[in-house]
Amino acid sequence: MIDSIITWAVQRRLTAINHFRSHPHEVQRELLRGLLHTAQATEWGQRYGFADAFDGRELAQRLPVSSYEDLYPAIERVLKGEPNVLWPGQVTWFAKSSGTTNARSKYIPVTRESLDAGHYRAGRDMVALATALYPSERILGGKTLSLGGTHGPNPFRPDDSSSRVGDVSAVIMQNLPRWAEFLRTPPLELALLDEWEEKIERIARHVQHVDVTTLAGVPTWMMLLLRRVTALAGADYITEVWPNLRLFLHGAVAFGPYRALFKELIPHERMRYLEIYNASEGYIAVQDEPDSEDLLLLLDHGIFYEFIPADQFEAENPRTLQLDEVELGRSYALVISTNAGLWRYKIGDTVRFTCLAPYRIRITGRTKHFLNAFGEEVVIENADAAIAAACQATGTTVRDYTAAPIYFDASAGSRGGHQWLIEFTKMPPSPDQFVAVLDHTLRQLNSDYDAKRHRDMALAPPQLTVAPAGTFERWLASKGKLGGQHKVPRLSNSRELLDEILRIL
Structure with a gap:
C-alpha cells in the first residue's frame, strides 16, 4: 500500500x-x-x-x-x-x-x-519516469541505496556551524525532508562518513540485510560497494543478496565502460538502467526513454x-x-x-x-580536453602542472604526451586507472619517481582525483608507457597534421586516440 x-x-x-x-x-x-x-x-x-x-x-x-x-x-x-x-x-x-x-x-x-525546485524536483521526476516506464516492477517497494560524499565546515566561516561545504550528493542528502529518509539507505551517519575505506565497509555490512530495489550514484563507487556486498554475503551475484533489485539511476561519468561489469554482477534480465545528467550547479537532463541514450x-x-x-x-x-x-x-x-x-x-x-x-x-x-572516466575530472591544466612537477623532480623534460583511461577488467580483477604515453627528451633516472610525483601533484591539484585515488580504492596509480623518439610526430604526419598549429590532444576520455598512437610504436 x-x-x-x-x-x-x-x-x-x-x-x-x-x-x-x-x-x-x-x-x-x-x-x-x-x-x-x-x-x-x-x-x-x-x-x-x-x-x-x-x-x-x-x-x-x-x-x-x-x-x-x-x-x-x-x-x-x-x-x-x-x-x-x-x-x-x-x-x-x-x-x-x-x-x-x-x-x-x-x-x-x-x-x-535550488534544492527544492531543482535537485529534489528532478529526483521526483526521475522516480516518476521510472515507475511509469516500468509499472510492473516494485521500484518503490524497497529501499533506494544512494552513495554520496561528505560535507564539512565552510573554510571561509569556520566558526559558523550553520554554513557547510561538501559534495553536492552530501548536501542533498543532509537537507532531505525526514519522510524521504524512510525511502533510502544507508542512514546518514554512514552515508556521510568521510573515510572512504571505512565508509564502503560499514555501508556494505549494513545494506546486505536491507531490501534494496534501486541503486543511485556514480558507477565507480557503486561497483566497489556491490563487489564488497557480494563478497561479505558469499554470493556470486548481487541479486542473490537483493532479489528485488530492479533499477540503477546513474550519472557523473559515462556508463558505457561499466555496462558489462554491472551485467556480470547483476545478470537479472529485468534489471534497468537510467541515466541522470546532474552537476553541482543543478540537474540538467534525465533519460526518459528506456532504449535510448x-x-x-x-x-x-x-x-x-x-x-x-x-x-x-x-x-x-x-x-x-x-x-x-x-x-x-x-x-x-x-x-x-x-x-x-x-x-x-x-x-x-x-x-x-x-x-x-x-x-x-x-x-x-x-569545453576543454579532460579525463573523467571515473569522476576524477582531470583537466589539461592539472595534467600540465603535474608533468612539469615530475620533470623538475627527476631532472628530465617531456617532448609530448597524452593520457587516457584504463577501464575496469572484472576478469583480471583490475581497477580503473590512467595510462600516460610520454615521449621524453631523455629518460628520467627513476621512472617510478616520475610517476609518483605526477600522481602526488595531481592529488594536490584536484580534490576529485585525490578522492578516487584514496588508498587505491577506485583508481589505480598512473601507468607509464614510454614512447620512442618521434612517435607523436609520426602520428601527426599520418594524420596530415604535422607542423603549424596542430597538437596532440593531451587528455582524452576514451582510449581511441591512445590506442591509435600505440599501434604505430
Whole structure:
C-alpha cells in the first residue's frame, strides 16, 4: 500500500514533465521572469536592472557570460556570509567541486530554492519516469541505496556551524525532508562518513540485510560497494543478496565502460538502467526513454539555458543562442542562469541536440580536453602542472604526451586507472619517481582525483608507457597534421586516440 501511495504521489509530476515537453519556450520564458523577479533587489539585480523583467535576448545584452573565475569574487563574498549578492538572503550551503584552472576546488552556492525546485524536483521526476516506464516492477517497494560524499565546515566561516561545504550528493542528502529518509539507505551517519575505506565497509555490512530495489550514484563507487556486498554475503551475484533489485539511476561519468561489469554482477534480465545528467550547479537532463541514450532537457527546474556554438567556445564575449535557435547535431557549450544566483554561467560541459520536440541532448564532453572516466575530472591544466612537477623532480623534460583511461577488467580483477604515453627528451633516472610525483601533484591539484585515488580504492596509480623518439610526430604526419598549429590532444576520455598512437610504436 505504501508503495502504491508513493508511486501515485511522485507520478503527479508527469503532468508537469509533459507540459514542458510540449511548451518548452513558454516554460523557459516564465522561469527566467521568475528568476529576475526574485533576484531584483540583490546587488546583481540592481546592477543589471532585473526589475525590468526582460527576456532571454535582453539578458544576453545586459549581462556578460561568466566562467567560475569571473564569478568568483562575488561567490567569495557569499562564502564569507554576505547576503543579497547574487541571490536573496544569506547562502549557507555550498557544493564543492573540482575542475577550475586556478583552484583545487570550486564552491557552488546551493540555495533552498535550488534544492527544492531543482535537485529534489528532478529526483521526483526521475522516480516518476521510472515507475511509469516500468509499472510492473516494485521500484518503490524497497529501499533506494544512494552513495554520496561528505560535507564539512565552510573554510571561509569556520566558526559558523550553520554554513557547510561538501559534495553536492552530501548536501542533498543532509537537507532531505525526514519522510524521504524512510525511502533510502544507508542512514546518514554512514552515508556521510568521510573515510572512504571505512565508509564502503560499514555501508556494505549494513545494506546486505536491507531490501534494496534501486541503486543511485556514480558507477565507480557503486561497483566497489556491490563487489564488497557480494563478497561479505558469499554470493556470486548481487541479486542473490537483493532479489528485488530492479533499477540503477546513474550519472557523473559515462556508463558505457561499466555496462558489462554491472551485467556480470547483476545478470537479472529485468534489471534497468537510467541515466541522470546532474552537476553541482543543478540537474540538467534525465533519460526518459528506456532504449535510448538521449536525455530529456529539464526546463522547469530553476535553470534558464543558453547555448554557445562551437565556433564561439574560445571567444572573449561569445555569442549565445536561445533554446528556439539550436539545431540538431551541433555541439554547444552550456550557459546557465539559476535559482542559486549563477548568472550566465559557463558550466564547462558541451552537449548535442538529438531531438527538438521535445528537447533531448547527449553529453559530448567538456569545453576543454579532460579525463573523467571515473569522476576524477582531470583537466589539461592539472595534467600540465603535474608533468612539469615530475620533470623538475627527476631532472628530465617531456617532448609530448597524452593520457587516457584504463577501464575496469572484472576478469583480471583490475581497477580503473590512467595510462600516460610520454615521449621524453631523455629518460628520467627513476621512472617510478616520475610517476609518483605526477600522481602526488595531481592529488594536490584536484580534490576529485585525490578522492578516487584514496588508498587505491577506485583508481589505480598512473601507468607509464614510454614512447620512442618521434612517435607523436609520426602520428601527426599520418594524420596530415604535422607542423603549424596542430597538437596532440593531451587528455582524452576514451582510449581511441591512445590506442591509435600505440599501434604505430
